[in-house]
Amino acid sequence: xxxxxxxxxxxxxxxxxxxxxxxxxxxxxxxxxxxxxxxxxxxxxxxxxxxxxxxxxxxxxxxxxxxxxxxxxxxxxxxxxxxxxxxxxxxxxxxxxxxxxxxxxxxxxxxxxxxxxxxxxxxxxxxxxxxxxxxxxxxxxxxxxxxxxxxxxxxxxxxxxxxxxxxxxxxxxxxxxxxxxxxxxxxxxxxxxxxxxxxxxxxxxxxxxxxxxxxxxxxxxxxxxxxxxxxxxxxxxxxxxxxxxxxxxxxxxxxxxxxxxxxxxxxxxxxxxxxxxxxxxxxxxxxxxxxxxxxxxxxxxxxxxxxxxxxxxxxxxxxxxxxxxxxxxxxxxxxxxxxxxxxxxxxxxxxxxxxxxxxxxxxxxxxxxxxxxxxxxxxxxxxxxxxxxxxxxxxxxxxxxxxxxxxxxxxxxxxxxxxxxxxxxxxxxxxxxxxxxxxxxxxxxxxxxxxxxxxxxxxxxxxxxxxxxxxxxxxxxxxxxxxxxxxxxxxxxxxxxxxxxxxxxxxxxxxxxxxxxxxxxxxxxxxxxxxxxxxxxxxxxxxxxxxxxxxxxxxxxxxxxxxxxxxxxxxxxxxxxxxxxxxxxxxxxxxxxxxxxxxxxxxxxxxxxxxxxxxxxxxxxxxxxxxxxxxxxxxxxxxxxxxxxxxxxxxxxxxxxxxxxxxxxxxxxxxxxxxxxxxxxxxxxxxxxxxxxxxxxxxxxxxxxxxxxxxxxxxxxxxxxxxxxxxxxxxx
Ligand code: BGC
Numbered sequence: 001x002x003x004x005x006x007x008x009x010x011x012x013x014x015x016x017x018x019x020x021x022x023x024x025x026x027x028x029x030x031x032x033x034x035x036x037x038x039x040x041x042x043x044x045x046x047x048x049x050x051x052x053x054x055x056x057x058x059x060x061x062x063x064x065x066x067x068x069x070x071x072x073x074x075x076x077x078x079x080x081x082x083x084x085x086x087x088x089x090x091x092x093x094x095x096x097x098x099x100x101x102x103x104x105x106x107x108x109x110x111x112x113x114x115x116x117x118x119x120x121x122x123x124x125x126x127x128x129x130x131x132x133x134x135x136x137x138x139x140x141x142x143x144x145x146x147x148x149x150x151x152x153x154x155x156x157x158x159x160x161x162x163x164x165x166x167x168x169x170x171x172x173x174x175x176x177x178x179x180x181x182x183x184x185x186x187x188x189x190x191x192x193x194x195x196x197x198x199x200x201x202x203x204x205x206x207x208x209x210x211x212x213x214x215x216x217x218x219x220x221x222x223x224x225x226x227x228x229x230x231x232x233x234x235x236x237x238x239x240x241x242x243x244x245x246x247x248x249x250x251x252x253x254x255x256x257x258x259x260x261x262x263x264x265x266x267x268x269x270x271x272x273x274x275x276x277x278x279x280x281x282x283x284x285x286x287x288x289x290x291x292x293x294x295x296x297x298x299x300x301x302x303x304x305x306x307x308x309x310x311x312x313x314x315x316x317x318x319x320x321x322x323x324x325x326x327x328x329x330x331x332x333x334x335x336x337x338x339x340x341x342x343x344x345x346x347x348x349x350x351x352x353x354x355x356x357x358x359x360x361x362x363x364x365x366x367x368x369x370x371x372x373x374x375x376x377x378x379x380x381x382x383x384x385x386x387x388x389x390x391x392x393x394x395x396x397x398x399x400x401x402x403x404x405x406x407x408x409x410x411x412x413x414x415x416x417x418x419x420x421x422x423x424x425x426x427x428x429x430x431x432x433x434x435x436x437x438x439x440x441x442x443x444x445x446x447x448x449x450x451x452x453x454x455x456x457x458x459x460x461x462x463x464x465x466x467x468x469x470x471x472x473x474x475x476x477x478x479x480x481x482x483x484x485x486x487x488x489x490x491x492x493x494x495x496x497x498x499x500x501x502x503x504x505x506x507x508x509x510x511x512x513x514x515x516x517x518x519x520x521x522x523x524x525x526x527x528x529x530x531x532x533x534x535x536x537x538x539x540x541x542x543x544x545x546x547x548x549x550x551x552x553x554x555x556x557x558x559x560x561x562x563x564x565x566x567x568x569x570x571x572x573x574x575x576x577x578x579x580x581x582x583x584x585x586x587x588x589x590x591x592x593x594x595x596x597x598x599x600x601x602x603x604x605x606x607x608x609x610x611x612x613x614x615x616x617x618x619x620x621x622x623x624x625x626x627x628x629x630x631x632x633x634x635x636x637x638x639x640x641x642x643x644x645x646x647x648x649x650x651x652x653x654x655x656x657x658x659x660x661x662x663x664x665x666x667x668x669x670x671x672x673x674x675x676x677x678x679x680x681x682x683x684x685x686x687x688x689x690x691x692x693x694x695x696x697x698x699x700x701x702x703x704x705x706x707x708x709x710x711x712x713x714x715x716x717x718x719x720x721x722x723x724x725x726x727x728x729x730x731x732x
Contacts, residue, residue, distance in 0.1 A: 001267070004246075007246065010266040011245050017030055029279070033094070036110075038052075038087055039343070053087055059300065060109045060339055062436055064122070064307050065122055066435060071566070072306055077125065078133055079299055089135065095123045095126050097140075098141055098145050099111070102470055123173075127178035128177075134288070136181025139175065140219070141219055147386060149477040150686055152687045154480070161486070171206075184216075195222065196224075196232065221691035227252040230266050300439055301447075304440055305444045308444065311507065327367040332354065337375055352439075358449070412430070414434065464494075472484075472485050495558045512537070516530055516542075528576070537569070541565075544561070544563035549596070549598025563585075600614055650710050657706055
């Protein structure tokens with residue numbers, strides 16, 4: 001292959017395919033989104049992520065994380081693998097393991113937890129099972145992609161300890177324990193450098209330290225400088241754009257700034273990846289072509305049941321007794337919100353509404369029980385933009401309060417991709433949180449409310465009293481995002497500061513009762529007996545925390561989750577649960593992993609304690625977070641890496657462009673400013689111009705004309721427009 005052909009191989013052929021090389025017998029590999037089901041779609045046909053082939057829509061990660069059940073994640077991974085085999089995908093673009101740094105993040109529904117251990121372990125279970133069907137996994141978005149606001153140009157400024165202990169750990173666990181076929185480099189920068197150009201992340205840590213030997217691809221249109229990304233270790237540019245890579249790379253090779261060897265290395269990695277996971281590849285021997293969508297629908301329902309969290313259940317009002325009359329209503333009663341939006345949007349194989357499975361007996365004031373099905377509407381949260389607050393729609397809060405005033409037995413069932421403020425909680429008897437429960441969510445809700453299934457989920461994210469309590473509340477969403485809360489994310493922060501939360505991490509009630517006894521800690525093995533002392537069959541997620549020494553001279557969280565397992569027991573049945581400790585259960589990052597000395601305690605589910613000894617004392621740690629300024633650019637400083645709305649501050653042309661783009665997008669959504677509109681607006685008007693060029697949204701001539709106009713180069717700008725005009729004329 002010539003160097004040019006090799007370079008071509010390191011760019012996508014189209015939105016979902018790699019370039020085939022017939023002379024080398026190298027087929028084209030096909031990728032499909034996404035983490036909670038398949039989205040087989042031709043990107044160019046529909047920019048609004050709609051109209052993919054029907055596939056099972058499993059509950060999203062916000063729900064499945066609450067199961068704390070690696071077996072369940074494995075079952076889902078296997079099922080998605082079977083569907084990928086049947087539909088012809090070779091690699092599935094998931095799971096996403098970014099940490100829930102702040103509950104406003106519009107994409108939190110697609111991520112597992114505020115805790116890296118949970119996220120890493122669940123992702124590993126999913127990937128192992130997916131890859132067991134011969135389909136490659138792609139862990140994303142590496143790294144620190146924790147906000148949607150200006151996600152294509154934002155900068156996450158993080159100190160090294162926080163990076164290692166919080167933001168990289170989930171990736172590290174999943175990569176070491178499941179060897180995903182690929183890693184997707186995120187849109188944002190980390191400490192000033194774009195992730196796909198970040199050698200420290202992509203080579204020094206990922207490959208050299210963790211031993212990753214798969215492929216690194218960019219998120220879609222994430223690459224700014226292709227030469228730098230090749231050097232850093234980003235092998236595949238997606239979705240592929242000749243203009244960007246070829247022009248830049250050819251120039252850099254010519255000037256000696258980019259070695260040919262670097263291009264060969266990337267091309268070889270693409271080849272190795274395709275030979276392993278592509279059609280006819282090494283993994284195709286494991287492929288299964290049978291796919292039972294009916295049983296996957298049943299699995300989706302089981303997952304929804306086992307992922308729901310019973311937040312409150314006063315007077316054991318739930319489960320509802322068959323003799324009780326029920327008034328059922330609310331926005332989600334007839335239109336269930338069962339998944340998020342954006343690149344993970346799935347076209348479900350079937351969908352039942354709650355009103356089809358739970359009949360309402362009429363007036364809330366006359367029935368024994370009133371059940372309100374509420375939550376966040378589609379336009380409140382999505383990939384591409386962040387939430388503006390943590391509130392439910394005001395009309396829903398009003399409905400809850402008015403109902404509770406006329407019926408003392410009011411139950412709220414919540415559907416949302418993350419935390420919502422619940423100032424009304426004392427007025428209602430019970431709250432069941434379903435997360436986003438997937439296509440079989442309605443049946444699951446019915447089974448849970450009537451006791452055919454027993455809730456067994458626990459929150460994998462702390463629910464604050466109000467948004468102001470969140471550690472990153474005052475700085476979140478800035479283009480330069482300074483992670484000044486450091487390692488104190490989620491429960492690590494609330495517990496350290498003794499702040500009251502509405503519901504803590506790990507909270508979750510059941511219709512039965514579990515008791516723990518006989519905790520033992522011998523060397524690196526922890527065991528505990530768990531008994532179902534209630535009257536119903538049920539599941540219990542057993543969590544193990546390592547509690548830091550009380551006299552720790554090192555600043556660290558009070559306790560951290562270092563083990564979890566899920567058991568299912570009949571009434572009166574008991575079992576022994578075992579956990580393994582390892583050096584990382586105690587370690588912190590101080591330029592390397594070290595174990596500060598002292599007496600550690602082991603806590604199981606917050607109920608029992610035991611002593612554990614380890615190591616010597618180390619010196620305290622100081623944080624160094626790099627500082628970045630948000631200063632507006634002046635004419636002369638703009639490049640294709642800037643966003644149209646930034647250009648619009650100095651250019652009338654760019655301002656008009658933003659307005660016209662907004663109008664065009666609105667015509668595509670029938671005039672509605674819905675989540676599809678918001679996401680595309682964020683990509684085009686708030687995203688860097690080079691990304692819109694790479695995705696085929698606008699021509700490079702138009703992008704350069706916009707940049708030149710903002711730089712005050714009016715004649716150059718006009719020339720680009722002329723070029724564009726001539727090119728169009730020739731075409732027509
Ligand atoms: C998302 C990725 C997704 C890709 C392809 C990007 O915008 O961030 O998660 O896999 O699009 O759809």
